[in-house]
Amino acid sequence: MPYIEVNVTKGATNEQKAQLVEGITDLMVKVMNKNPYSTHVVIKEVETESWGISGKSVKRLRAEGNTANISKV
Amino acid sequence: MPYIEVNVTKGATNEQKAQLVEGITDLMVKVMNKNPYSTHVVIKEVETESWGISGKSVKRLRAEGNTANISKV
Amino acid sequence: MPYIEVNVTKGATNEQKAQLVEGITDLMVKVMNKNPYSTHVVIKEVETESWGISGKSVKRLRAEGNTANISKV
Amino acid sequence: MPYIEVNVTKGATNEQKAQLVEGITDLMVKVMNKNPYSTHVVIKEVETESWGISGKSVKRLRAEGNTANISKV
Amino acid sequence: MPYIEVNVTKGATNEQKAQLVEGITDLMVKVMNKNPYSTHVVIKEVETESWGISGKSVKRLRAEGNTANISKV
């Protein structure tokens, strides 16, 4: 019955999404003994101008090249 | 004051959305005695490649015709 | 596959929760043609000091008797 | 470490989003003593036909001019 | 910058939580090339009377021994 919501900025490929869905489901089965058929993994993508860290949008941080302490991507 | 978030794969019509909003609001009023004017129902639609069940995306499960134990839609 | 999250202040009885779960699931089946076995309804209860409307907590609004324009409960 | 999710109907400009991100981050720093570099503010915009209040969508409420008791916008 | 929310019924041990946090973070780094220091994994536990599947609470489904098609746990 678990429901896992992955919030991330836009840009994941379908292959990356498939790997996240498979990997997280495997974890729920192995670690928590959950039934995979009732395990839901949902990926919600957010535009970079709508995600802020340290008071600035990711879009602006990337434009400034100012991401060292915050995020690789 | 309740806030109800309906997460579902894409494809609902505006008529279906209207029925969900009306039906869920009615439930909050009848069952919980909530004021409808402060009852918010929000429908969030997710692409089928971003929703996974049993470790595979709904998009792939549908392509495989493999949805019997998982979901009608 | 839908996942419905009901956010509400604390105080629902188990009977009320059961009615919400049943009623919302019925709506998802009738309106959206979803399979009930993959329909998840989750109720998240929040303390009244942690829910704010119009800039004040529900706890304070109730103590002031100031809920006419906001919420019955 | 806080994660703040702002759910709102569509239509915010990038300038408005920037002000929300900056303002909410400042609050987390001043009120809660949080580190801004681990404070995430995410804005999720919802179509007006997918947001319901009082059992009707915001789209319909606005078309009816019937928003006095509900919301300015 | 990802934020992953794991919603699950109550009962996870701290060791299980640690494995989920570590495993999901590893996935975000390997699959998505995210910085682990900005990857947040949050586990939200829900009482079994507040989680419904197929229109009934998990608490009731378990009491009835009726969980075969729904969930192992």
Added chain:
Amino acid sequence: MPYIEVNVTKGATNEQKAQLVEGITDLMVKVMNKNPYSTHVVIKEVETESWGISGKSVKRLRAEGNTANISKV
């Protein structure tokens, strides 16, 4: 009509919660021209063993004194 959810580790006082609710509501009114009576701010507190950053729980990171690059609190 906005709904703002603040996710944070446990420990906020009622006074801090009141300041967050007031401050975020003011922002929604000033920046977005929203009606405060339909602006909901909800604070969800999470145990430190249920919030992970960099693959470790905040509880463990604090016990190790290892929070410099992650969060003040």
